Amino acid sequence: MYLDHANIVTPDLDATVRFFTEVIGLRAGHRPNFRVPGVWLYRDERPLIHLSQATGGSPATWLSSRIDHIALRVADLTEWTALLDRVNASGLDHQIHxxxxxxxxxxxxxxxAGVTVEVIVAP
Structure with a gap:
């Protein structure tokens, strides 16, 4: 298992993109068409930092920058299934997509703590 990406929600998407591209040296790349505007920033061929535009109409904490979630990637469906078994046994609230x-x-x-952990695997 390894860290796949971190998602940062920001009220100033353009300035945050400029920071990560011009100062940090990441580059903007492909991002699926989600409901909330955002940018995925790549290091080599990996989307390392995901940025999402903070939206109004949500709790006040959504209007300031925050780390929304971290994503861990497992190697294969065997590891995925074992992890799901442990999550189900733990009784933790969760969603699967x-x-x-x-x-x-x-x-x-x-x-x-207000942060979501995402675990992903290629089918």
């Missing part, structure tokens, strides 16, 4: 378009499977586990 298994798209039928060949995209990665996703497991979302919210933590009490």
């Amino acid at each position: 298994t798209p039928d378009d060949g995209s990665d499977f996703q497991l979302w586990v919210p933590l009490a």
Whole structure:
């Protein structure tokens, strides 16, 4: 298992993109068409930092920058299945997304600290 990416919610998407591209040296790249505007920033061929525009109409904490989630990637479906068994046995609240378009499977586990852990695997 390794860290796949971190998602940062920001009220100033353009300035945050400039920081990560012009100062840090990442480059903007492909991002699926999500409902919330954002940018994925790449190091080599990996989308390392995901940025999402903070939106109004949500709790006040959504209007300031925050780390929304971290994503861990498991090697294969065997590791994925073993992890799901442990999550189910733990009784933790979670959601699973298994798209039928060949995209990665996703497991979302919210933590009490307000950060979600996402675990992903290629189908």
